[in-house]
Amino acid sequence: MSRAFLLAFFACIPLVCFFSEAEPSYLGRGSSGEMKVQHSVTGSFYSGIMEKITMIQKNFREWMSEYAREVSEAKSFRAAGRFLIFCFGYGVVHAAGPGHGKILISTYFIGKGGTIKQALFLGNLFSFTHVGSAVALVGGVAILFNSFSMSSISSVSDKLLPLSYFLVFLVGVSLLVQTALNMRRGEPQVCSIPTVRKPDKATIAALAIGAGIIPCPGATLILLFTVNLGIPGLGLAGMVALALGMGLTTSMVACLTLGFRGSVLSLAERLSATIRPLQTAFSIVGAFVITTFGLLLFVGSI
Amino acid sequence: MALGSGSGLFWARACLGLFLCQLCCLTCVLAHPHVFADYSFDAVFDAGGLKGVEVSWTFDEMFSAEIIREFHTSQGKTFTPAETEELLTVAFAELPQVEYFTLLMVDGTARPVKQIRDFSAFIKGKKLCCKFFVPCTVRGDSKPRRLDMLVRDDEFFIDFQLLVPRPLSLQDSRDFRTHMSVKKDHGLAYYSGRVIPSVVTLSFWREK
Numbered sequence: 001m002s003r004a005f006l007l008a009f010f011a012c013i014p015l016v017c018f019f020s021e022a023e024p025s026y027l028g029r030g031s032s033g034e035m036k037v038q039h040s041v042t043g044s045f046y047s048g049i050m051e052k053i054t055m056i057q058k059n060f061r062e063w064m065s066e067y068a069r070e071v072s073e074a075k076s077f078r079a080a081g082r083f084l085i086f087c088f089g090y091g092v093v094h095a096a097g098p099g100h101g102k103i104l105i106s107t108y109f110i111g112k113g114g115t116i117k118q119a120l121f122l123g124n125l126f127s128f129t130h131v132g133s134a135v136a137l138v139g140g141v142a143i144l145f146n147s148f149s150m151s152s153i154s155s156v157s158d159k160l161l162p163l164s165y166f167l168v169f170l171v172g173v174s175l176l177v178q179t180a181l182n183m184r185r186g187e188p189q190v191c192s193i194p195t196v197r198k199p200d201k202a203t204i205a206a207l208a209i210g211a212g213i214i215p216c217p218g219a220t221l222i223l224l225f226t227v228n229l230g231i232p233g234l235g236l237a238g239m240v241a242l243a244l245g246m247g248l249t250t251s252m253v254a255c256l257t258l259g260f261r262g263s264v265l266s267l268a269e270r271l272s273a274t275i276r277p278l279q280t281a282f283s284i285v286g287a288f289v290i291t292t293f294g295l296l297l298f299v300g301s302i
Numbered sequence: 303m304a305l306g307s308g309s310g311l312f313w314a315r316a317c318l319g320l321f322l323c324q325l326c327c328l329t330c331v332l333a334h335p336h337v338f339a340d341y342s343f344d345a346v347f348d349a350g351g352l353k354g355v356e357v358s359w360t361f362d363e364m365f366s367a368e369i370i371r372e373f374h375t376s377q378g379k380t381f382t383p384a385e386t387e388e389l390l391t392v393a394f395a396e397l398p399q400v401e402y403f404t405l406l407m408v409d410g411t412a413r414p415v416k417q418i419r420d421f422s423a424f425i426k427g428k429k430l431c432c433k434f435f436v437p438c439t440v441r442g443d444s445k446p447r448r449l450d451m452l453v454r455d456d457e458f459f460i461d462f463q464l465l466v467p468r469p470l471s472l473q474d475s476r477d478f479r480t481h482m483s484v485k486k487d488h489g490l491a492y493y494s495g496r497v498i499p500s501v502v503t504l505s506f507w508r509e510k
Binding site for chain 2: 058061069217221
Protein backbone atom coordinates (compact mmCIF):
# COMPACT_ATOMS: atom_id res chain seq x y z
CA MET A 1 0.00 0.00 0.00
CA SER A 2 2.85 2.48 0.81
CA ARG A 3 4.52 1.82 -2.53
CA ALA A 4 1.22 2.45 -4.25
CA PHE A 5 0.92 5.86 -2.61
CA LEU A 6 4.46 6.76 -3.61
CA LEU A 7 3.81 5.75 -7.20
CA ALA A 8 0.54 7.69 -7.25
CA PHE A 9 2.34 10.78 -5.94
CA PHE A 10 5.00 10.71 -8.63
CA ALA A 11 2.33 9.98 -11.24
CA CYS A 12 0.80 13.34 -10.41
CA ILE A 13 3.87 15.17 -11.73
CA PRO A 14 3.36 14.34 -15.42
CA LEU A 15 -0.38 14.92 -14.88
CA VAL A 16 0.42 18.51 -13.89
CA CYS A 17 2.29 18.94 -17.15
CA PHE A 18 -0.45 17.25 -19.16
CA PHE A 19 -3.22 19.45 -17.86
CA SER A 20 -1.23 22.65 -18.25
CA GLU A 21 -0.75 22.22 -21.98
CA ALA A 22 -0.88 25.14 -24.42
CA GLU A 23 -4.27 26.37 -25.55
CA PRO A 24 -4.80 27.48 -29.13
CA SER A 25 -6.26 30.86 -29.98
CA TYR A 26 -7.72 31.87 -33.30
CA LEU A 27 -6.96 35.11 -35.08
CA GLY A 28 -8.61 36.34 -38.19
CA ARG A 29 -8.33 39.46 -40.26
CA GLY A 30 -10.76 41.12 -42.52
CA SER A 31 -14.26 40.30 -43.45
CA SER A 32 -13.08 37.26 -45.33
CA GLY A 33 -13.22 35.49 -41.97
CA GLU A 34 -9.80 33.97 -42.45
CA MET A 35 -8.76 32.28 -39.23
CA LYS A 36 -5.19 31.89 -38.00
CA VAL A 37 -4.16 29.85 -35.01
CA GLN A 38 -1.74 31.06 -32.40
CA HIS A 39 -0.70 29.08 -29.37
CA SER A 40 -0.61 30.66 -25.97
CA VAL A 41 -0.17 29.07 -22.57
CA THR A 42 -3.36 29.68 -20.65
CA GLY A 43 -5.63 27.99 -18.15
CA SER A 44 -4.93 26.76 -14.65
CA PHE A 45 -4.14 23.27 -13.45
CA TYR A 46 -7.54 22.59 -11.90
CA SER A 47 -9.57 24.10 -14.70
CA GLY A 48 -7.48 21.97 -17.04
CA ILE A 49 -8.48 18.86 -15.09
CA MET A 50 -12.15 19.90 -15.19
CA GLU A 51 -11.94 20.49 -18.91
CA LYS A 52 -10.38 17.11 -19.62
CA ILE A 53 -12.87 15.26 -17.43
CA THR A 54 -15.78 17.05 -19.09
CA MET A 55 -14.48 16.37 -22.59
CA ILE A 56 -14.04 12.66 -21.83
CA GLN A 57 -17.60 12.49 -20.45
CA LYS A 58 -18.92 14.18 -23.57
CA ASN A 59 -17.11 11.74 -25.84
CA PHE A 60 -18.24 8.73 -23.78
CA ARG A 61 -21.84 9.92 -24.00
CA GLU A 62 -21.58 10.20 -27.78
CA TRP A 63 -20.32 6.62 -28.03
CA MET A 64 -22.97 5.37 -25.60
CA SER A 65 -25.65 6.96 -27.77
CA GLU A 66 -24.20 5.39 -30.89
CA TYR A 67 -23.95 1.90 -29.40
CA ALA A 68 -27.40 2.07 -27.82
CA ARG A 69 -28.90 2.91 -31.21
CA GLU A 70 -26.96 0.07 -32.78
CA VAL A 71 -28.37 -2.34 -30.22
CA SER A 72 -31.88 -1.01 -30.76
CA GLU A 73 -31.64 -1.27 -34.56
CA ALA A 74 -29.41 -4.27 -35.15
CA LYS A 75 -29.63 -6.19 -31.82
CA SER A 76 -25.85 -6.34 -31.75
CA PHE A 77 -24.31 -8.06 -28.71
CA ARG A 78 -20.99 -6.46 -29.49
CA ALA A 79 -22.56 -3.00 -29.37
CA ALA A 80 -24.29 -3.93 -26.11
CA GLY A 81 -20.97 -4.93 -24.57
CA ARG A 82 -19.36 -1.71 -25.70
CA PHE A 83 -22.29 0.28 -24.36
CA LEU A 84 -21.79 -1.30 -20.94
CA ILE A 85 -18.03 -0.68 -21.01
CA PHE A 86 -18.61 2.98 -21.82
CA CYS A 87 -21.27 3.20 -19.09
CA PHE A 88 -18.67 1.95 -16.62
CA GLY A 89 -16.05 4.37 -17.96
CA TYR A 90 -18.55 7.22 -17.91
CA GLY A 91 -19.31 6.43 -14.27
CA VAL A 92 -15.60 6.51 -13.38
CA VAL A 93 -15.04 9.86 -15.08
CA HIS A 94 -18.38 11.37 -14.11
CA ALA A 95 -17.73 10.77 -10.41
CA ALA A 96 -14.30 12.37 -10.78
CA GLY A 97 -15.96 15.63 -11.75
CA PRO A 98 -17.73 18.04 -9.41
CA GLY A 99 -20.30 16.59 -7.09
CA HIS A 100 -21.03 12.98 -6.20
CA GLY A 101 -20.42 13.38 -2.54
CA LYS A 102 -16.63 13.21 -2.57
CA ILE A 103 -16.27 16.07 -0.13
CA LEU A 104 -18.78 14.52 2.25
CA ILE A 105 -17.18 11.10 2.09
CA SER A 106 -13.66 12.52 2.47
CA THR A 107 -14.76 14.73 5.36
CA TYR A 108 -16.38 11.75 7.09
CA PHE A 109 -13.21 9.66 6.90
CA ILE A 110 -10.98 12.58 7.89
CA GLY A 111 -13.08 12.99 10.99
CA LYS A 112 -13.84 9.38 11.92
CA GLY A 113 -11.13 7.35 10.33
CA GLY A 114 -11.97 3.84 9.25
CA THR A 115 -10.85 0.83 7.32
CA ILE A 116 -10.39 0.20 3.61
CA LYS A 117 -13.41 -2.07 3.78
CA GLN A 118 -15.54 0.76 5.17
CA ALA A 119 -14.21 3.11 2.49
CA LEU A 120 -15.21 0.65 -0.25
CA PHE A 121 -18.58 0.11 1.42
CA LEU A 122 -19.40 3.82 1.69
CA GLY A 123 -18.15 4.69 -1.79
CA ASN A 124 -20.16 1.95 -3.46
CA LEU A 125 -23.26 2.31 -1.30
CA PHE A 126 -23.38 6.01 -2.10
CA SER A 127 -22.96 5.39 -5.84
CA PHE A 128 -25.53 2.62 -6.00
CA THR A 129 -28.01 4.73 -4.01
CA HIS A 130 -27.40 7.69 -6.33
CA VAL A 131 -27.98 5.61 -9.47
CA GLY A 132 -30.69 3.43 -7.90
CA SER A 133 -32.57 6.56 -6.98
CA ALA A 134 -32.59 7.55 -10.65
CA VAL A 135 -33.93 4.13 -11.63
CA ALA A 136 -36.64 4.34 -8.95
CA LEU A 137 -37.54 7.83 -10.10
CA VAL A 138 -37.94 6.84 -13.75
CA GLY A 139 -39.94 3.76 -12.77
CA GLY A 140 -42.06 5.67 -10.25
CA VAL A 141 -42.94 8.44 -12.67
CA ALA A 142 -43.78 5.86 -15.33
CA ILE A 143 -46.19 4.12 -12.95
CA LEU A 144 -47.75 7.30 -11.53
CA PHE A 145 -47.95 9.41 -14.66
CA ASN A 146 -47.79 6.67 -17.29
CA SER A 147 -45.06 8.65 -18.96
CA PHE A 148 -41.31 8.65 -19.51
CA SER A 149 -41.20 12.38 -19.88
CA MET A 150 -38.15 14.28 -18.71
CA SER A 151 -40.28 17.22 -17.54
CA SER A 152 -42.26 15.02 -15.12
CA ILE A 153 -39.08 13.39 -13.87
CA SER A 154 -37.35 16.73 -13.31
CA SER A 155 -40.25 18.10 -11.29
CA VAL A 156 -40.25 15.05 -8.97
CA SER A 157 -36.47 15.01 -8.70
CA ASP A 158 -36.38 18.65 -7.59
CA LYS A 159 -38.57 17.78 -4.60
CA LEU A 160 -36.01 15.25 -3.33
CA LEU A 161 -33.22 17.82 -3.01
CA PRO A 162 -34.33 19.32 0.33
CA LEU A 163 -34.82 15.84 1.80
CA SER A 164 -31.33 14.74 0.84
CA TYR A 165 -29.67 17.86 2.17
CA PHE A 166 -31.61 17.60 5.42
CA LEU A 167 -30.48 13.99 5.89
CA VAL A 168 -26.86 15.05 5.37
CA PHE A 169 -27.36 17.79 7.96
CA LEU A 170 -28.74 15.22 10.43
CA VAL A 171 -25.75 12.93 9.89
CA GLY A 172 -23.43 15.87 10.57
CA VAL A 173 -25.27 16.73 13.78
CA SER A 174 -25.08 13.09 14.88
CA LEU A 175 -21.30 13.07 14.30
CA LEU A 176 -20.91 16.33 16.28
CA VAL A 177 -22.89 14.86 19.18
CA GLN A 178 -20.80 11.65 19.10
CA THR A 179 -17.55 13.65 19.18
CA ALA A 180 -18.79 15.84 22.03
CA LEU A 181 -19.82 12.79 24.06
CA ASN A 182 -16.44 11.13 23.46
CA MET A 183 -14.62 14.25 24.63
CA ARG A 184 -16.80 14.45 27.72
CA ARG A 185 -16.10 10.83 28.61
CA GLY A 186 -12.39 11.57 28.27
CA GLU A 187 -11.76 8.84 25.72
CA PRO A 188 -8.20 8.65 24.31
CA GLN A 189 -7.75 11.37 21.74
CA VAL A 190 -5.16 9.51 19.71
CA CYS A 191 -5.33 6.02 18.39
CA SER A 192 -2.35 4.22 17.00
CA ILE A 193 -2.14 4.04 13.28
CA PRO A 194 -3.53 2.27 11.28
CA THR A 195 -6.84 2.97 13.02
CA VAL A 196 -8.94 -0.07 13.56
CA ARG A 197 -12.42 0.81 14.64
CA LYS A 198 -15.64 -1.02 15.12
CA PRO A 199 -17.60 -0.66 11.90
CA ASP A 200 -20.02 2.26 12.17
CA LYS A 201 -22.34 0.87 9.55
CA ALA A 202 -25.37 2.85 10.67
CA THR A 203 -23.68 6.23 10.23
CA ILE A 204 -22.02 5.17 7.00
CA ALA A 205 -25.33 3.92 5.60
CA ALA A 206 -27.12 7.09 6.73
CA LEU A 207 -24.53 9.30 5.06
CA ALA A 208 -24.51 7.25 1.84
CA ILE A 209 -28.29 7.22 1.58
CA GLY A 210 -28.72 10.83 2.67
CA ALA A 211 -26.24 12.14 0.14
CA GLY A 212 -27.08 9.64 -2.56
CA ILE A 213 -30.85 9.84 -2.53
CA ILE A 214 -30.79 12.65 -5.09
CA PRO A 215 -31.29 10.88 -8.42
CA CYS A 216 -28.30 11.25 -10.69
CA PRO A 217 -29.50 13.31 -13.68
CA GLY A 218 -26.89 11.68 -15.89
CA ALA A 219 -28.18 8.21 -15.00
CA THR A 220 -31.77 9.37 -15.52
CA LEU A 221 -30.98 10.64 -19.00
CA ILE A 222 -29.13 7.48 -20.03
CA LEU A 223 -31.91 5.25 -18.71
CA LEU A 224 -34.64 7.32 -20.39
CA PHE A 225 -32.72 7.17 -23.65
CA THR A 226 -32.51 3.38 -23.60
CA VAL A 227 -36.12 2.95 -22.45
CA ASN A 228 -37.37 5.12 -25.29
CA LEU A 229 -35.21 3.16 -27.74
CA GLY A 230 -37.02 0.03 -26.58
CA ILE A 231 -34.03 -1.54 -24.81
CA PRO A 232 -34.83 -1.09 -21.09
CA GLY A 233 -32.93 -4.25 -20.14
CA LEU A 234 -29.71 -2.82 -21.54
CA GLY A 235 -30.49 0.46 -19.82
CA LEU A 236 -30.79 -1.24 -16.44
CA ALA A 237 -27.57 -3.19 -17.03
CA GLY A 238 -25.98 0.11 -17.97
CA MET A 239 -27.09 1.56 -14.65
CA VAL A 240 -25.26 -1.23 -12.80
CA ALA A 241 -22.12 -0.58 -14.86
CA LEU A 242 -22.47 3.15 -14.24
CA ALA A 243 -22.83 2.64 -10.48
CA LEU A 244 -19.79 0.34 -10.41
CA GLY A 245 -17.72 2.96 -12.24
CA MET A 246 -18.85 5.74 -9.91
CA GLY A 247 -18.28 3.49 -6.91
CA LEU A 248 -14.72 2.81 -8.04
CA THR A 249 -13.86 6.53 -8.17
CA THR A 250 -15.66 7.43 -4.96
CA SER A 251 -14.13 4.49 -3.08
CA MET A 252 -10.66 5.43 -4.30
CA VAL A 253 -11.16 8.96 -2.97
CA ALA A 254 -12.25 7.50 0.36
CA CYS A 255 -9.21 5.20 0.49
CA LEU A 256 -6.82 8.03 -0.35
CA THR A 257 -8.42 10.11 2.39
CA LEU A 258 -7.75 7.34 4.89
CA GLY A 259 -4.14 7.23 3.75
CA PHE A 260 -3.76 10.98 4.22
CA ARG A 261 -5.37 10.88 7.65
CA GLY A 262 -3.12 8.04 8.69
CA SER A 263 -0.01 9.92 7.56
CA VAL A 264 -0.92 13.11 9.41
CA LEU A 265 -1.79 11.28 12.63
CA SER A 266 1.40 9.27 12.35
CA LEU A 267 3.31 12.54 12.21
CA ALA A 268 1.39 13.82 15.22
CA GLU A 269 2.35 10.73 17.21
CA ARG A 270 6.03 11.09 16.39
CA LEU A 271 6.45 14.82 16.72
CA SER A 272 5.13 16.06 20.00
CA ALA A 273 2.49 15.47 22.63
CA THR A 274 1.12 19.01 22.12
CA ILE A 275 -0.40 18.13 18.77
CA ARG A 276 -1.94 14.86 19.86
CA PRO A 277 -5.41 16.39 20.04
CA LEU A 278 -5.17 16.56 16.24
CA GLN A 279 -7.44 13.54 16.01
CA THR A 280 -10.10 15.33 18.05
CA ALA A 281 -9.70 18.37 15.82
CA PHE A 282 -10.22 16.16 12.76
CA SER A 283 -13.39 14.72 14.29
CA ILE A 284 -14.82 18.11 15.20
CA VAL A 285 -13.92 19.81 11.92
CA GLY A 286 -15.17 16.86 9.87
CA ALA A 287 -18.53 16.73 11.64
CA PHE A 288 -18.85 20.52 11.51
CA VAL A 289 -18.17 20.62 7.77
CA ILE A 290 -20.78 17.94 7.06
CA THR A 291 -23.34 19.69 9.27
CA THR A 292 -22.74 23.10 7.74
CA PHE A 293 -22.69 21.70 4.24
CA GLY A 294 -26.01 19.94 4.72
CA LEU A 295 -27.60 22.96 6.38
CA LEU A 296 -26.49 25.45 3.73
CA LEU A 297 -27.63 23.23 0.88
CA PHE A 298 -30.95 22.52 2.64
CA VAL A 299 -31.66 26.21 3.23
CA GLY A 300 -30.71 26.99 -0.34
CA SER A 301 -33.01 24.32 -1.71
CA ILE A 302 -36.25 25.34 0.06
CA MET B 303 12.88 15.59 15.40
CA ALA B 304 13.52 12.15 14.07
CA LEU B 305 10.89 10.70 11.86
CA GLY B 306 12.73 7.50 11.47
CA SER B 307 12.71 5.18 8.50
CA GLY B 308 9.93 5.43 5.95
CA SER B 309 9.73 9.22 6.23
CA GLY B 310 9.99 9.52 2.44
CA LEU B 311 6.90 7.38 2.02
CA PHE B 312 5.15 9.33 4.74
CA TRP B 313 5.74 12.63 2.94
CA ALA B 314 4.64 11.10 -0.34
CA ARG B 315 1.37 10.01 1.24
CA ALA B 316 0.93 13.34 3.00
CA CYS B 317 1.52 15.31 -0.22
CA LEU B 318 -0.84 13.04 -2.12
CA GLY B 319 -3.41 13.58 0.58
CA LEU B 320 -2.97 17.35 0.37
CA PHE B 321 -3.39 17.17 -3.38
CA LEU B 322 -6.55 15.13 -2.85
CA CYS B 323 -7.90 17.56 -0.29
CA GLN B 324 -7.39 20.45 -2.67
CA LEU B 325 -9.27 18.61 -5.38
CA CYS B 326 -12.08 17.74 -3.01
CA CYS B 327 -12.29 21.30 -1.76
CA LEU B 328 -12.86 22.40 -5.32
CA THR B 329 -15.87 20.18 -5.71
CA CYS B 330 -19.22 20.12 -4.04
CA VAL B 331 -22.50 18.27 -4.13
CA LEU B 332 -23.97 20.61 -6.69
CA ALA B 333 -24.86 20.22 -10.31
CA HIS B 334 -22.17 19.22 -12.76
CA PRO B 335 -22.49 18.74 -16.48
CA HIS B 336 -25.23 16.36 -17.48
CA VAL B 337 -25.97 18.01 -20.78
CA PHE B 338 -23.40 18.96 -23.40
CA ALA B 339 -23.82 21.63 -26.04
CA ASP B 340 -21.68 23.23 -28.71
CA TYR B 341 -22.27 26.86 -29.56
CA SER B 342 -21.28 29.41 -32.17
CA PHE B 343 -22.04 33.00 -33.10
CA ASP B 344 -23.05 34.83 -36.24
CA ALA B 345 -22.46 38.59 -35.99
CA VAL B 346 -25.00 40.47 -38.10
CA PHE B 347 -24.14 43.92 -39.43
CA ASP B 348 -25.99 46.68 -41.18
CA ALA B 349 -24.89 50.00 -42.63
CA GLY B 350 -24.55 51.59 -39.20
CA GLY B 351 -22.57 48.87 -37.49
CA LEU B 352 -23.39 45.75 -35.53
CA LYS B 353 -27.08 44.92 -35.40
CA GLY B 354 -26.91 41.91 -33.15
CA VAL B 355 -25.64 38.37 -32.70
CA GLU B 356 -27.28 35.12 -33.68
CA VAL B 357 -26.44 32.40 -31.19
CA SER B 358 -26.56 28.73 -32.17
CA TRP B 359 -26.63 25.76 -29.82
CA THR B 360 -26.28 22.07 -30.72
CA PHE B 361 -27.10 19.66 -27.90
CA ASP B 362 -25.80 16.15 -27.33
CA GLU B 363 -27.72 13.22 -28.77
CA MET B 364 -29.17 11.86 -25.52
CA PHE B 365 -30.61 15.16 -24.38
CA SER B 366 -31.73 15.92 -27.93
CA ALA B 367 -33.56 12.58 -28.18
CA GLU B 368 -35.62 13.34 -25.07
CA ILE B 369 -36.50 16.87 -26.13
CA ILE B 370 -37.40 15.77 -29.64
CA ARG B 371 -39.50 12.88 -28.37
CA GLU B 372 -41.38 15.07 -25.93
CA PHE B 373 -41.87 18.27 -27.91
CA HIS B 374 -41.57 17.47 -31.62
CA THR B 375 -44.57 15.45 -32.71
CA SER B 376 -44.90 16.84 -36.23
CA GLN B 377 -43.13 15.56 -39.32
CA GLY B 378 -40.03 17.18 -40.65
CA LYS B 379 -36.83 18.44 -39.11
CA THR B 380 -38.06 21.85 -37.93
CA PHE B 381 -40.17 22.49 -34.85
CA THR B 382 -43.46 24.17 -35.66
CA PRO B 383 -44.25 27.54 -34.03
CA ALA B 384 -46.53 25.79 -31.52
CA GLU B 385 -43.85 23.22 -30.67
CA THR B 386 -41.24 25.97 -30.34
CA GLU B 387 -43.53 27.90 -28.00
CA GLU B 388 -44.06 24.82 -25.85
CA LEU B 389 -40.33 24.14 -25.82
CA LEU B 390 -39.65 27.68 -24.63
CA THR B 391 -42.34 27.66 -21.96
CA VAL B 392 -41.72 24.16 -20.58
CA ALA B 393 -38.20 22.83 -21.15
CA PHE B 394 -36.50 26.22 -21.52
CA ALA B 395 -38.73 28.23 -19.19
CA GLU B 396 -35.83 29.58 -17.15
CA LEU B 397 -33.83 30.93 -20.08
CA PRO B 398 -34.90 34.57 -19.59
CA GLN B 399 -33.80 34.45 -15.93
CA VAL B 400 -30.32 33.25 -16.91
CA GLU B 401 -30.12 35.70 -19.82
CA TYR B 402 -30.15 32.79 -22.27
CA PHE B 403 -26.75 31.73 -20.86
CA THR B 404 -25.28 34.44 -23.11
CA LEU B 405 -22.86 37.17 -22.13
CA LEU B 406 -22.16 40.07 -24.48
CA MET B 407 -19.71 42.81 -23.58
CA VAL B 408 -19.33 45.91 -25.69
CA ASP B 409 -16.00 47.72 -25.14
CA GLY B 410 -15.71 45.94 -21.78
CA THR B 411 -19.25 46.72 -20.58
CA ALA B 412 -21.78 43.92 -20.25
CA ARG B 413 -25.03 44.28 -22.17
CA PRO B 414 -27.88 42.43 -20.44
CA VAL B 415 -29.60 39.85 -22.64
CA LYS B 416 -33.20 40.35 -21.63
CA GLN B 417 -34.95 39.83 -24.93
CA ILE B 418 -34.27 37.67 -27.92
CA ARG B 419 -35.91 37.26 -31.31
CA ASP B 420 -36.54 34.55 -33.83
CA PHE B 421 -35.99 31.54 -31.58
CA SER B 422 -36.06 28.40 -33.70
CA ALA B 423 -35.41 24.73 -33.08
CA PHE B 424 -34.60 22.08 -35.63
CA ILE B 425 -33.01 18.69 -35.93
CA LYS B 426 -29.61 18.21 -37.54
CA GLY B 427 -28.59 14.58 -37.79
CA LYS B 428 -29.90 13.25 -34.50
CA LYS B 429 -29.17 16.41 -32.52
CA LEU B 430 -31.35 19.27 -31.44
CA CYS B 431 -30.19 22.68 -32.67
CA CYS B 432 -31.51 25.99 -31.38
CA LYS B 433 -30.92 29.43 -32.81
CA PHE B 434 -31.94 32.84 -31.58
CA PHE B 435 -31.07 36.45 -32.31
CA VAL B 436 -29.83 38.78 -29.59
CA PRO B 437 -30.27 42.45 -30.57
CA CYS B 438 -27.11 44.37 -29.77
CA THR B 439 -26.67 47.64 -31.59
CA VAL B 440 -23.10 48.90 -31.75
CA ARG B 441 -22.36 51.85 -33.96
CA GLY B 442 -19.30 51.40 -36.12
CA ASP B 443 -16.80 54.21 -36.69
CA SER B 444 -13.10 54.67 -37.47
CA LYS B 445 -12.11 53.74 -33.94
CA PRO B 446 -12.27 49.95 -33.32
CA ARG B 447 -15.27 48.73 -31.34
CA ARG B 448 -14.92 45.53 -29.39
CA LEU B 449 -17.51 42.84 -28.71
CA ASP B 450 -16.77 39.92 -26.36
CA MET B 451 -19.13 36.95 -26.56
CA LEU B 452 -19.57 33.94 -24.34
CA VAL B 453 -22.16 31.26 -23.58
CA ARG B 454 -21.99 29.62 -20.14
CA ASP B 455 -24.17 27.93 -17.54
CA ASP B 456 -23.06 29.25 -14.16
CA GLU B 457 -24.38 26.13 -12.46
CA PHE B 458 -22.47 23.94 -14.92
CA PHE B 459 -25.48 21.68 -15.50
CA ILE B 460 -24.93 22.26 -19.21
CA ASP B 461 -21.37 22.26 -20.47
CA PHE B 462 -21.21 24.74 -23.32
CA GLN B 463 -18.24 24.33 -25.63
CA LEU B 464 -17.25 26.65 -28.42
CA LEU B 465 -17.70 25.11 -31.83
CA VAL B 466 -14.34 24.89 -33.51
CA PRO B 467 -12.79 25.66 -35.91
CA ARG B 468 -15.40 28.29 -36.90
CA PRO B 469 -16.90 29.71 -33.70
CA LEU B 470 -17.83 33.00 -35.35
CA SER B 471 -19.11 34.02 -38.76
CA LEU B 472 -19.98 37.44 -40.09
CA GLN B 473 -23.01 38.64 -42.03
CA ASP B 474 -23.07 41.80 -44.17
CA SER B 475 -19.83 43.13 -42.73
CA ARG B 476 -18.38 44.36 -46.04
CA ASP B 477 -18.32 48.00 -44.90
CA PHE B 478 -16.08 47.18 -41.95
CA ARG B 479 -12.67 45.77 -41.21
CA THR B 480 -12.81 43.02 -38.60
CA HIS B 481 -10.48 41.17 -36.30
CA MET B 482 -11.59 38.00 -34.49
CA SER B 483 -9.90 36.06 -31.73
CA VAL B 484 -10.69 33.35 -29.19
CA LYS B 485 -8.93 32.97 -25.89
CA LYS B 486 -9.45 31.81 -22.32
CA ASP B 487 -10.43 34.59 -19.94
CA HIS B 488 -9.68 34.00 -16.25
CA GLY B 489 -11.63 37.11 -15.37
CA LEU B 490 -14.86 35.51 -16.60
CA ALA B 491 -14.33 32.17 -14.82
CA TYR B 492 -17.54 30.71 -13.45
CA TYR B 493 -18.74 27.80 -11.29
CA SER B 494 -16.74 29.11 -8.35
CA GLY B 495 -13.81 29.87 -10.62
CA ARG B 496 -13.37 26.28 -11.71
CA VAL B 497 -14.35 26.73 -15.35
CA ILE B 498 -12.37 29.19 -17.43
CA PRO B 499 -14.36 29.91 -20.56
CA SER B 500 -13.24 30.60 -24.09
CA VAL B 501 -14.32 34.10 -25.06
CA VAL B 502 -14.84 35.12 -28.66
CA THR B 503 -13.74 38.69 -29.34
CA LEU B 504 -14.77 40.62 -32.42
CA SER B 505 -13.25 44.01 -33.15
CA PHE B 506 -14.58 46.04 -36.05
CA TRP B 507 -14.01 49.48 -37.44
CA ARG B 508 -15.02 51.45 -40.49
CA GLU B 509 -12.36 51.84 -43.15
CA LYS B 510 -11.49 55.51 -43.79
